[in-house]
Amino acid sequence: MADLNDLGGKICAALSGAVKAANVAFGELTLVIELGDIPRVLKSLRDEFGFTILIDVTAVDWPQRARRFDVVYHLLSTRSNTRIRVKAETDEGTAVPTVVPLFPAANWFERETFDMYGVTFADHPDLRRLLTDYGFSGYPLRKDFPLTGYVELRYDDEQKRVVYQPVKLVQEFRDFDFMSPWEGAPYILPGDEKASAPEKKS
Numbered sequence: 001m002a003d004l005n006d007l008g009g010k011i012c013a014a015l016s017g018a019v020k021a022a023n024v025a026f027g028e029l030t031l032v033i034e035l036g037d038i039p040r041v042l043k044s045l046r047d048e049f050g051f052t053i054l055i056d057v058t059a060v061d062w063p064q065r066a067r068r069f070d071v072v073y074h075l076l077s078t079r080s081n082t083r084i085r086v087k088a089e090t091d092e093g094t095a096v097p098t099v100v101p102l103f104p105a106a107n108w109f110e111r112e113t114f115d116m117y118g119v120t121f122a123d124h125p126d127l128r129r130l131l132t133d134y135g136f137s138g139y140p141l142r143k144d145f146p147l148t149g150y151v152e153l154r155y156d157d158e159q160k161r162v163v164y165q166p167v168k169l170v171q172e173f174r175d176f177d178f179m180s181p182w183e184g185a186p187y188i189l190p191g192d193e194k195a196s197a198p199e200k201k202s
Contacts, residue, residue: 004024004027004028004029004082005024007029007049007084008023008024008029008031009022010049011031011044011045011049014044014049015037015040015041015044018033018034018037018040018041019031019033019041020032020033028083028084028085029082029083029084029085030084030085030086030087031084031085031086031087032088033086033088034088035071035088035089035090035094035096035097036097037088038071038073038086038088038096038097038099039097041086042054042073042075042086042099042102042103043102045075045084045086046075046102046103049077050077050078050079050080051075051076051082051084052076052077052078052079053075053076053077053078054073054074054075054099054105054109055075055076055083056072056073056074056109057071057072057073057074057099057106057109057110057112057113058071058072058109058112058113059071059072059113059116059117059119059141060072061117061141061142061143063142063143063144065089066091067089067090067091068091068092069089069090069091069117069119070087070088070089071087071088071090071096071113071119072085072086072087073085073086073087073099090119092118095120095121095122096110096119096120096121096122097121097122097123098110098122098123098124100124100125107124107125107126108130110124110127111126111127111128111129111130112131114127114128114129115129115130115131115132115139116131116140116141117139117141117142118139118142133153135164137150137151138150149167150166150167151164151165151166151167152164152165152166152167
């Protein structure tokens with residue numbers, strides 16, 4: 001396995017200004033780059049440094065930031081048995097350059113990232129939803145997406161088809177007790193009053 005700090009230095013030198021930061025953490029090298037440099041950096045990693053396998057393309061949602069998404073690429077070099085992570089920031093309205101011409105496997109990875117986060121990829125050959133249904137609303141892996149979704153899907157036996165209905169949550173109006181049963185409640189539970197009552201002598 002290559003020395004990651006040394007590898008990061010070589011990559012930074014070869015890409016002259018394209019890499020904003022190179023960090024080693026948990027045994028992996030992470031490169032932070034600008035959005036427009038993605039094709040150039042990934043091409044260099046493939047052709048000059050032997051990272052020929054694209055393992056994954058995904059995103060991380062940081063809703064408090066103006067550029068709320070980190071678009072993340074994971075690559076593998078089988079020659080040096082080394083993985084590398086490449087990150088770039090984007091927002092909801094800025095399209096990310098596609099890397100499908102460099103790595104054909106990116107086709108479905110980018111579609112999945114679009115489907116789950118709403119991140120768009122410029123010049124993608126077939127950017128449409130991959131995992132959710134055609135009429136699906138929203139992006140399920142965004143942190144502001146409700147855990148229950150907006151609609152529920154069920155089969156209607158009378159209509160003999162699948163129907164969508166707004167989610168109805170009866171539980172929202174119930175009073176849940178989240179106390180741990182091992183800590184003990186700070187109030188008297190039903191039946192506890194009997195335990196503290198003095199015993200009757202006969």
